[in-house]
Amino acid sequence: SQTIHQWPATLVQPVGSPLSLECTVEGTSNPNLYWYRQAAGRGLQLLFYSVGIGQISSEVPQNLSASRPQDRQFILSSKKLLLSDSGFYLCAWSEQGALVSGYTFGSGTRLTVV
Amino acid sequence: GQQVMQIPQYQHVQEGEDFTTYCNSSTTLSNIQWYKQRPGGHPVFLIQLVKSGEVKKQKRLTFQFGEAKKNSSLHITATQTTDVGTYFCITKTSYDKVIFGPGTSLSVIP
Numbered sequence: 001s002q003t004i005h006q007w008p009a010t011l012v013q014p015v016g017s018p019l020s021l022e023c024t025v026e027g028t029s030n031p032n033l034y035w036y037r038q039a040a041g042r043g044l045q046l047l048f049y050s051v052g053i054g055q056i057s058s059e060v061p062q063n064l065s066a067s068r069p070q071d072r073q074f075i076l077s078s079k080k081l082l083l084s085d086s087g088f089y090l091c092a093w094s095e096q097g098a099l100v101s102g103y104t105f106g107s108g109t110r111l112t113v114v
Numbered sequence: 115g116q117q118v119m120q121i122p123q124y125q126h127v128q129e130g131e132d133f134t135t136y137c138n139s140s141t142t143l144s145n146i147q148w149y150k151q152r153p154g155g156h157p158v159f160l161i162q163l164v165k166s167g168e169v170k171k172q173k174r175l176t177f178q179f180g181e182a183k184k185n186s187s188l189h190i191t192a193t194q195t196t197d198v199g200t201y202f203c204i205t206k207t208s209y210d211k212v213i214f215g216p217g218t219s220l221s222v223i224p
Contacts, residue, residue, distance in 0.1 A: 043202065043216040044157070090156055102147055102159040103204070 002027035006091045006106030013113055019064075019078040021109050023091030026072065031093040033074040034103070035066055038088040050074060051096070086113045118205055120215035128223050133190040135218035137203035144206055146186045148177060151217070152199040160188075160201075193222050 006023045013019060025031050035047040046059045048066035056066050063082060067075045074091060089109045095101035119138045127133050137146065145164040149157040161170055163179035163186060170177045174197075176189045190197055202217035 044214050046212070100145075102162060103149075103157070104159065105156040108156045 002093075002104065004091065004093055004104055004106045006109060008109060009107065010110045011112070013081050013111065015083055015113055016080045019076070019081050019085070019111070021076040021089055021091075021111075023074045023076075023106055024072055025074075025093045028072070028093070028095075030071060030096070032096060033068060034092040034094070035074065035076045036090040036092060036105075038090060040087070044090070048076070081113045083113050086111055118203060118213050118215045120203060120218055122218055123216070124219045124221070126221045126223060127193050129195060130192050133193050133197070133220055134187055135201050135220075136185060136187045137205070137215045138185045139205065140184070141207070142183050143186075144183075146179060146203050146205045148186070148188050148201065148203055150199050150201050155199075157202070190220075193220070195222050195224055198222050 003026045004023065023033070025033070030052065033050045036044045037047055038044050047064060048056055048058055050056050050066070050068045053068055053071055056068060063080065064076060064078050067077065076089060078085065089111055091106040092103040094103050121136050125133055145162060147162045148160040150160055151157040161172065161177045163170065163177055166179065166183050167181045168179040174191045178187045180186060186203060188201055198220060200217040200219045203215040204212060206212055
């Protein structure tokens with residue numbers, strides 16, 4: 001069966017520090033991978049998605065970046081965190097075409113920038 | 115741009131009461147998915163509706179897709195405290211862009 005792992009679960013980082021969140025998927029090949037952010041009490045905002053190794057699409061301009069060094073690995077990074085980067089970050093995967101098979105979300109990373 | 119509205123934004127019910135949330139669009143939708151997110155948790159896929167007028171049931175949950183495929187509803191019969199969370203829909207615009215409903219936050223008072 002397919003599983004998705006996301007870590008760390010919580011993170012407190014000072015303003016200006018770097019960020020690296022990692023997500024891995026097991027049990028499937030060539031998944032679509034996504035990074036979402038959810039601000040407190042608000043809906044999901046798509047940050048990045050990837051349909052293959054090295055293929056990254058950005059939905060929202062920001063100081064975050066994403067990389068997909070391996071088929072089932074998706075990394076969210078920042079060189080210098082801002083206070084506004086605080087939020088709940090969710091990694092997700094889907095079969096090719098999420099609106100056909102649905103998203104499976106990781107357990108999320110709660111990031112607080114102080 | 116195209117949006118999906120979801121109502122109500124918040125709902126507080128007494129345990130045992132019914133609950134309904136609606137996703138509404140001004141344009142025809144190809145399909146719609148519903149997710150549940152418990153407080154502090156991550157969204158979990160519940161169901162997908164594709165056909166006009168489709169109705170699907172999962173125990174106390176009933177999902178419906180409108181005849182015109184412009185709206186959908188999620189109804190919970192006799193709510194329990196385990197139903198607490200945010201319910202939101204996901205669909206796709208005519209330009210193949212995935213959009214999320216903002217969610218309905220359900221509180222159940224024991």
